[in-house]
Amino acid sequence: MNVIVCVKRVPDTETRIRIDGSGDKIDPSGVKYIISPYDEFAVEAGLRTKEAAGDGSVRLVSFGDAATQETLRSGLAMGADSATLLVGEPTIDGLATAKVLAAELDGADAPLILFGVKAADDDQQQVGPMVATLLGRPCVTGVSSFEVGDGKAVCQREVEGGTEVVEVDLPAVLTVTKGEFEPRYASLKGIMAAKKKPLEQKDAAQVEAKLRVVKLAEPAPRSAGRIVGEGADAVPELVRLLREEANAL
Amino acid sequence: MADVLAFAEQRDGQIGGSAREAVSAAARLAGSLGGSAHALVLGAPGISAAGGELGRFGAAKVLAGEHEALGDYNPEAYASVLAARIKEGGYGAVIFPATTLGKDLAPRVAAALDVPLAADVTGLEADGGKVSIVRPVYSGKAFAHLEVEASPVLVSIRPNVFQATESEAAGEVETFTPDIDASAFKVRVVERKGASDGQVDVAEASIIVSGGRGMKDPENWKLLETLRDAIGQGAALGASRAVVDAGWRPHGEQVGQTGKTVAPKLYFAIGISGAIQHLAGMRTSQTIVAINKDADAPIFGVADYGIVGDLFEVVPRLADEIKALKSGG
Ligand SMILES: Cc1cc2nc3c(=O)[nH]c(=O)nc-3n(C[C@H](O)[C@H](O)[C@H](O)COP(=O)(O)OP(=O)(O)OC[C@H]3O[C@@H](n4cnc5c(N)ncnc54)[C@H](O)[C@@H]3O)c2cc1C
Ligand SMILES: Nc1ncnc2c1ncn2[C@@H]1O[C@H](COP(=O)(O)O)[C@@H](O)[C@H]1O
Numbered sequence: 355m356n357v358i359v360c361v362k363r364v365p366d367t368e369t370r371i372r373i374d375g376s377g378d379k380i381d382p383s384g385v386k387y388i389i390s391p392y393d394e395f396a397v398e399a400g401l402r403t404k405e406a407a408g409d410g411s412v413r414l415v416s417f418g419d420a421a422t423q424e425t426l427r428s429g430l431a432m433g434a435d436s437a438t439l440l441v442g443e444p445t446i447d448g449l450a451t452a453k454v455l456a457a458e459l460d461g462a463d464a465p466l467i468l469f470g471v472k473a474a475d476d477d478q479q480q481v482g483p484m485v486a487t488l489l490g491r492p493c494v495t496g497v498s499s500f501e502v503g504d505g506k507a508v509c510q511r512e513v514e515g516g517t518e519v520v521e522v523d524l525p526a527v528l529t530v531t532k533g534e535f536e537p538r539y540a541s542l543k544g545i546m547a548a549k550k551k552p553l554e555q556k557d558a559a560q561v562e563a564k565l566r567v568v569k570l571a572e573p574a575p576r577s578a579g580r581i582v583g584e585g586a587d588a589v590p591e592l593v594r595l596l597r598e599e600a601n602a603l
Numbered sequence: 604m605a606d607v608l609a610f611a612e613q614r615d616g617q618i619g620g621s622a623r624e625a626v627s628a629a630a631r632l633a634g635s636l637g638g639s640a641h642a643l644v645l646g647a648p649g650i651s652a653a654g655g656e657l658g659r660f661g662a663a664k665v666l667a668g669e670h671e672a673l674g675d676y677n678p679e680a681y682a683s684v685l686a687a688r689i690k691e692g693g694y695g696a697v698i699f700p701a702t703t704l705g706k707d708l709a710p711r712v713a714a715a716l717d718v719p720l721a722a723d724v725t726g727l728e729a730d731g732g733k734v735s736i737v738r739p740v741y742s743g744k745a746f747a748h749l750e751v752e753a754s755p756v757l758v759s760i761r762p763n764v765f766q767a768t769e770s771e772a773a774g775e776v777e778t779f780t781p782d783i784d785a786s787a788f789k790v791r792v793v794e795r796k797g798a799s800d801g802q803v804d805v806a807e808a809s810i811i812v813s814g815g816r817g818m819k820d821p822e823n824w825k826l827l828e829t830l831r832d833a834i835g836q837g838a839a840l841g842a843s844r845a846v847v848d849a850g851w852r853p854h855g856e857q858v859g860q861t862g863k864t865v866a867p868k869l870y871f872a873i874g875i876s877g878a879i880q881h882l883a884g885m886r887t888s889q890t891i892v893a894i895n896k897d898a899d900a901p902i903f904g905v906a907d908y909g910i911v912g913d914l915f916e917v918v919p920r921l922a923d924e925i926k927a928l929k930s931g932g
Pocket of ligand 1: 818846858863874880900915
C-alpha cells in the first residue's frame with residue numbers, strides 16, 4: 355500500500371531560540387534542525403503500514419527551503435522510498451502551507467496520507483485536517499495506532515480523558531501522535547542507501563500567506579522563584595503562600 | 604461593526620469552562636469591534652436548554668443546533684453546520700476553544716471557508732477594527748504577534764488563559780435543526796473508552812499535579828491522587844515523558860513538547876527535573892510549584908515556589924494541609 359508522509363524541518367527541541375535583528379524571525383545561525391518529532395512518528399507509522407501490507411511505497415513530501423533536503427534524507431535513511439521537496443519560504447499560515455501541499459497531493463495514488471499531529475515550531479495542529487478538507491478526504495487527528503483493511507482504517511485516538519476508536523473510509527488523512535510509533539533508528543546501511551534514493555525537488559506552488567508574523571518577542575521572564583524551605587516542615591508556609599500571595603488555592 | 608461568534612463546546616450535554624471562556628472572549632472582542640457576541644452550540648435535541656446559560660457569559664444570542672447526529676462530536680457534521688452558520692452570520696471573527704475537539708474542528712472550518720486560523724492563541728485584542736493576536740511558538744520559547752488579512756478572523760484560544768466573566772445579562776436562544784445525513788459520514792466513532800470517568804483532562808484542568816521519575820514506582824501515584832482529590836474540582840494528574848515512556852502513566856497525561864501544552868492556574872511538578880522539553884509544555888502556567896530533592900534541578904529555575912526535599916514526605920503533608928484548608932473553609 356502506498357503511503358505519503360508530510361514532514362517539516364524544525365529547530366531541534368534543545369535549541370536555544372534567538373530572535374534576529376529584523377524582530378520577526380529567529381536567527382538560524384547555530385540552530386540545529388531536525389524532522390519535527392511527531393513527523394518522525396508519522397514516518398514510522400507509514401513504514402509499518404507498508405511492511406504490514408507487504409507491498410507499496412512510502413513517499414515523503416516537505417515544503418521548505420533548500421536545506422530541507424537534509425531532513426528528507428534522514429527520513430529516507432529510516433526507510434522511506436522517495437521524497438519530494440517543494441522549495442519555498444515556510445509560513446506560519448497553515449492554510450497557505452496546506453494549499454502548497456494539497457497542490458502536490460491532489461490525485462496522488464496513496465490511500466493514506468499521514469501528518470504529524472503538530473509541528474514542533476509553529477504547533478498549530480492544523481495543516482493535516484486542512485489538507486484533508488482541501489482534498490475532500492476524511493481525516494482523523496491525534497491517532498495513536500491504527501489498522502488498515504477492507505477499504506478503511508480503524509484508529510485509536512486520544513481525546514480528553516480517554517480514547518476513542520474511530521473508523522474512517524480510505525482514501526484518508528491521519529495525523530499521528532506518539533502512541534506506539536516509537537521511531538526506528540536509521541541503520542548505517544539505511545543511511546548509505548538513502549543517498550541513492552530519488553529526491554525530487556521543484557518549486558512550491560505560489561500561495562499568498564494571509565496570516566503573518568509582525569513581531570517575535572521573548573517570553574516575559576518568570577520572576578525569580580523562591581525556595582520556601584526544606585522537607586515537609588516547609589509545607590504549611592507553601593500552602594499559606596499559595597493561598598494568600600498567589601491566590602491559587 | 605462586526606459580530607463575533609464563539610463555538611461553545613458541550614460534552615455529554617454539559618457546557619464546560621472552555622465554552623464559557625470562548626464566549627467571554629468573544630464578548631470582549633465584540634465590544635472592541637462595536638458588534639455583539641453570539642454563541643453556537645451543537646448537540647442532541649434539548650441542548651438549547653443547556654446553552655441558555657451562555658447569555659450570562661456575554662452572548663447576546665445563543666444559536667443552538669439540535670440533531671441526533673450532533674449529540675457526540677462528529678467532525679464532518681460539526682464542520683459543515685458551523686461553516687454554513689458562519690457564512691450566514693457574516694461574522695468578523697470566530698473563536699474556538701483550543702481543546703482536543705476545537706483543535707480538530709477549527710482547521711476544517713477554516714479550510715472550508717478559505718481563511719487562515721491562528722491556533723492556541725494566548726492574546727487577542729482589537730484596536731480600530733483590526734484584530735491583533737499573540738501566540739506561543741517554538742514551544743513557548745518565543746511569542747509571535749500576528750496579523751490576519753482575511754475575514755472572518757479565526758482563532759482558537761488556549762484553555763485557562765482567557766477569563767470567563769459572568770454577569771446578569773441574558774441571551775436570546777435561537778434553536779435550529781440542521782439537515783444532516785449521517786449515512787454519508789466517512790468518519791465514524793465506534794467506541795469511546797474512559798472518556799467520561801468524571802476526571803478533567805490535563806489540558807483543561809485549572810490545577811495540575813504532575814509526577815516524574817522521582818515518583819519511583821507507578822504504585823506511588825496513589826499519593827498524587829490523594830493530593831488531586833484534596834484539591835478537588837478542576838484538578839487533574841499530569842506526567843513527564845520519562846514516566847509515560849516507562850509505561851507508568853498513559854500518554855494522554857504527558858505534559859511537554861511531545862505531550863500536551865498546559866496553562867493552568869497552578870502546576871505542581873513533583874519529582875520532575877525540568878528538562879527543556881517538559882518546560883515547553885507548562886512554562887505558561889500562572890503559578891508553578893516544584894518539589895524535588897535536588898536543589899540544583901532546573902525545575903527550580905521556573906518555579907515560583909519550591910520545596911527541596913523528599914517528595915514521599917512532602918506530598919502526604921501537602922495533601923493533609925490542603926484538605927484541612929478546604930474543610931476549614
Ligand atoms: C524530542 C524530545 C521530546 C521530549 N518530549 C518530552 C515531553 O513532552 N515531556 C517531558 O516531560 N519530557 C520530554 N522529553 C524528555 C525530557 O528530555 C526528559 O528526559 C524528561 O522530561 C525527564 O523526566 P523526569 O523529569 O520525570 O525524570 P528525571 O529527569 O529523571 O528527573 C527525576 C527528578 O526526580 C527527582 N527525585 C528523585 N527522587 C526524588 C524524591 N524522593 N523526592 C523528590 N524528588 C526526587 C530528581 O532529583 C530528579 O530531578 C523529550 C525529549 C526529547 C529528546
Ligand atoms: N512545511 C511543511 N511541509 C510538510 N509538512 C508540513 C509542513 N508544515 C506542516 N506540515 C505537516 O503538518 C503537521 C502539522 O503542522 P502544524 O499544523 O503547523 O502544527 C506537521 O506535523 C507536518 O506533518
